[in-house]
Amino acid sequence: MRVLPALFTTIAALPISSCEDFDTLAALANYGVNASNFFTGGSRASIAGNPAENDLAARDESSGCKYACGTLSLLYHGNTAYPKSPAYHLEEAGYWSAVQAEVEPYCFFEPEDSVAVAVTILLSRLTQCPFAVKSGGHAAFANASNIAGGITINMARMNKVKLSEDESVAKVGPGNTWYDVYTALEDRNLTVIGGRVADIGVGGLTLGGGVSFFSGLYGWACDNVKNYQVVTAQGTILDVNHDSHFDDLYYALRGGGNNFGVVTRFDLYTYPQGMMWGGSRVYSINETDTILNALVDYAYDAPSDPNAALIVAFTYAEQLGGYVIAADLEHAKPKDNPPIFDAFQNTSYISDTTKIVSLPDLTLEFNSSNPGGLRETYWTATYKVNLDLLQYMVAEYQTQTNKILDVAGLGPSFVLQIIRADELRHMTRNGGNALGLSEEEGPLLLLNIAFWWNSSADDERVLQTCQTILDNTVAYAAERELAKEYRYMNYASQYQKVVPSYGAANHARLREIATKYDPSGVFQRLQPGYFKLDGAPRTGSP
Template identity: 45%
Template sequence: MRFDKSAVIAAWAVTFAIARPFKHLVGEVEDALANLGVDVTTIPQLNGSFTGSACERACGALDYLYGSERVLSENIPAYQNATESYWSAQQQEVKPTCIFIPSIDTDVSTVVLLTQLTECPFAAKSGGHAAFAGASSSQGGISILFRDLNEVSLNDDKSIASIGPGNKWGQVYKALEPHGLAVVGGRLSDIGVGGLTTGGGISYYSNEYGWALDNVESFEVVSAPDGNILRASETERPDLYWALRGGGNNVGLVTKFNLHTIPSPPLRGTTRVFSEDQFSNVLDAFVDVARNARADKNAQQYVVFAHTGGMNIASAELTYTKDVSDPAVFRNYRSIPAISDTSSTRNLSDYCSGIGAGDQNGQRQIFWNRTFKLNDEFAKWVVEHFFSVVARVTDVPGALPMLVFQVITEPMLEMMSRAGGNALGLDASSGPILMIHILSKWNNTSDDDTITGFVDDFFTNVAAEAKARGLNNDFIYMNYASQFQDVISSYGEDNKARLQQIASKFDHSGVYQTLQPGYFKLAGAPVQGTIES
């Protein structure tokens, strides 16, 4: 059955209240859908006689166009499997009206256009490894799973890998290893390509090549409100290219990442665990490697401090991107007596799988980070303070708070000026930068406030101590941030204003700010009016 076009538009005019911001886009969006082969007058759910909610209309329209294999509704096993694919319990608990699985890039254009017609909110999931509810899931809206946009291909000279946002890094590395290649990407196999790259992307190769966002040759991104797929590179829409390198999901949904490839020989890695009496030596080694990052760019490190098994331990993850059994850069670490050492040579995909082997989906999780000027005595103070207060939550069922030390090294910072720079607001003059990250898991919803309050108090005290020592730094890393942190503002006033200007240019109606409310937006923290926001 066909519907009269004028009647459909008239019905929309009645349905959309005057205050709704997308009412004026009906004709433009309808034309854009027609260009994709979608005639809205044939879709029953978009007829004025359909009485469902905005998201029931949108999901019904998607089901009409794509069928139940690609549009999952609640109470079917495939829907449950999709929600359980998120890493944290908080994201698994989110219940969208439907879950949409695009198979080609123009399917993403279609769903973005339909959400504007119906004013149904949406979110998009690459790997789903953000911790807080709504980061890549939409309560009562549409959750878009990029799962099947999983291309990994090479250009003719193998200098560029074209990668779909549905990939996780383990898939990418396995696809490229037969060619002796890799790309600068995540350090765990189960992390998604999309969020990691647009938010930053610290890699085992970052001392040599920079972060993932600084190794993108170009992006293909769905703009709004027209749903066009735009290419952004250093020479083509360089402003959009700049914004996508650190701006998260604020300027569009990326449907393809074209990344520079790098050689990928076997690497040497170890998890070396130390007892509490060696903490001072471990921190000395950590700072020494950080300050000498230019001397050997093959080295990458982070150190995790935790109370586990009845004792306080430090676990140093030491990675060398060549197969060298005892590189000089790590000899200070090797001189410290260790409880255990897992040194081995592996290819990149196996190494990343091994690092994440103990992680599991479905626990409550929190990320939170702050950055500071690197200082030996301050680092030691932070560790002492952490263990002086961690008993506050050690009795919480399932709780395992971990204090993670990483450094944004001078070589990493120098690479951030490549190809016109990125949106993060960092430069080599501010380095090296100590990044302090709390990751904690726990079991029960009833303990959410206890864990959140503990982490907030910890960083409040750490920031006060840093301020007293003149060591504060404003930058907050998006990929480790909590829902209470205003990441975009931490890039500096000028960069925030530039991101706002670019977002207005490529999304003049604010589709990605209003209909996609999750994750770190230009307006502030995801949860505003509390704690850090």
């Protein structure tokens, strides 16, 4: 049974400040859901009712989740999956990282609209059943977008892509992958600013920042959202943009992650884009100095060609005889070997896939270098661009990785990218984002340590190795005043503090905004996964 979408206007009319003494049952009743029997031992809600949020000490978490999932099953028949069912196994298989797929929620729920998301959040508040939200499921660590014993909200059915009448904005559901979005816009010769790997979801990447092939031209994904449709902790459905009464929430959603609400639609600016040029060149590890010099030159020359994008990755490939270097070279114009990449063209390489290519096909090529079904870990740090530092970092990566080359299925990558000065300039658009970076700081070096392996028996060794590499490179940089505080959310590990790295002023402002829109801390307590306002997802070290 469905609840009328028009009912959300009743909730949306409630002032945010009224939510300190929030009546969850009344909010559910406004959506036509009677959950009053929860306090008398009912197994699920019916349709329409009242009272108020109560002391739930008499019910344990599992019984609360039983009630919440049972109610969702009643309201949205066929959208809820329970353990041991074929649908549940399909849900588990939808995670990129095996570490996430191992987490077992009480149920998976696939909403089809914002009202269903609002009802789920309100049921979570009522029953104190924790929840997680999954867009593409491409986070590396456990509980990032899945939750043990709770409700995992899979946004897969909210996958529409609709152009505005003048085609200046694409209204994109969070259940889309970037391949879905780019393919939908391709026949109009349009694109939006989003991810570079086909299977990554729209939601997580955009809320965490979102580096793009086109960041030199337009900035990051979070800087190219015109409007967010958001479900708040009160079940309110808001349109949030720079010109709305919720401009502070608009700021917070630009890099602040899942701390403020569940985004149910991203309205993204569109840009003209046809065929482009790109691919990967693989070099011998003996070319390290040449490639690092080319990377440093690119860092300072990049603003001369905003169409260019570059990723340099060091990795160990047994089939190629050891360590190699991969340079991913991209250009928004369909022109072979643009001059900004002359140094990479003039250096001898082992293989080359660069060609004139469509954006969707290029993301599929990136997908092949990000295989799913393995154990994954990401770590990140940010530095000033410096050749001596880069040489130390690559040497330290190899020194530490050599100690664990016996790990079965190990794929150890050390990925270097430049946050260009022109990218940073775009971050001031529409009032600025929450990341705490400025053009004056640029260019910056962004590190992504990305390892995969086969067995949980090797988790500790791999994680400790990644932490050692990170700690040693940051310490080396700090001694030379080359370390930066910023941590990119989409590359961070569960042991890293992300939101506090945005700077004290931004961190304080984000906390104030969260308190304003979520005074009960629903998105801190009941959605505990991923990067919260304070601290890391896991304390200590591996």
